[in-house]
Amino acid sequence: MKTLIRLVQFILSEIAELCSLISLAIMAIGFYTILPILVFFALLAFIFAGNWSWLLGVLIYVLIACAVFLIFKAIPEFLNFILGILLNEREENKKIYKKYEQWFESARNQEYERRRKDQEEYQKQQDREKQYWKEKSQEYSYYRHQQEYSREQYERKNNDYSNFDYQSTNDGEIIQKFEEYLAVLKIDKNGEINEDVIKKAYRREIKKVHPDRNSDQTANAKTQELNMVKEFLDNQLEYYLMQRRKG
Structure with missing residues (x-):
């Protein structure tokens, strides 16, 4: 009607x-x-x-x-x-306006909920990344401590004119870690190893994960990991080569 x-x-x-x-x-x-x-x-x-x-x-x-x-x-x-x-x-207009108010309130709540979830996900990602680097830092500190301890043992045995056997200390773990990091940079542990080889391998790998060229959310984490690997290899290179010659 x-x-x-x-x-x-x-x-x-x-x-x-x-x-x-x-x-x-x-x-x-x-x-x-x-x-x-x-x-x-x-x-x-x-x-x-x-x-x-x-x-x-x-x-x-x-x-x-x-x-x-x-x-x-x-x-x-x-x-x-x-x-x-x-x-x-007039009543019809009131009903239409009321429906519009309900729709607007629902849309606003949905937008708020979406932003809240995005913020929570971002915070979780930040927490995971912090935890990851905290563990890596602790691991690196442990191996630095082991390195210092091994060097002290080495110098002490050399001063006593004794034969140094790195297997009797924790040097075996350092050697193993060095070779694992060589694998990270895709360097053959049986091939030639020097500063130039490490530098070239590092540059090759860092280009793949650099944040400017890679939109992956883990790009920053991978970049920092490669930086840590290179620093460890640079610090341990002389010691590793010396132990390999002894072996």
Whole structure:
């Protein structure tokens, strides 16, 4: 029923608007045609007879034309207002606005929840990365300590003119770690090993994981790991070569 009434409202509104436009067009033509004639005779009456009645008639004519114009413009609006009351459009508009408020609140909550989850995931990623580097730092500190201890043992045995056997100390772990890091840089432990070989291998591998060329989230972690590997190999190179010659 409401659909039919709305259809009738639309048709009547269009008809009223069309009639209003036609009437206004006719009135405009008549107004702008008659007004100059009335003004002309009013001026003649005023100049030659001193009669104000024609000027007053022109003023009344203009006021009536304006009133008719406003009435024709108001007819479609008045018709829509009456039909709006019959259709209870105010309540319909309230329902529509309430639905919009509910949709907006739901969309805002979803956006907030999405951002909250993204922030939690980012924080977890940061925590995992910190934990990873904390473990790597502890591991590196341990091997540095082992290195210092092994060197002290080596120097002590050399001073005592004894044969140094790195298998009796923890040097075996350092040698093993050195060879594991060689594998990280893809260096053959049985081939030639020197500073240039390590430097070239490091540059080759760092290009693969550098953050500027790699969008992987673990690129920073891999870069730092390679830096740590190179530092360890540089520090242990002389010692490793010495032990390999002894072996």
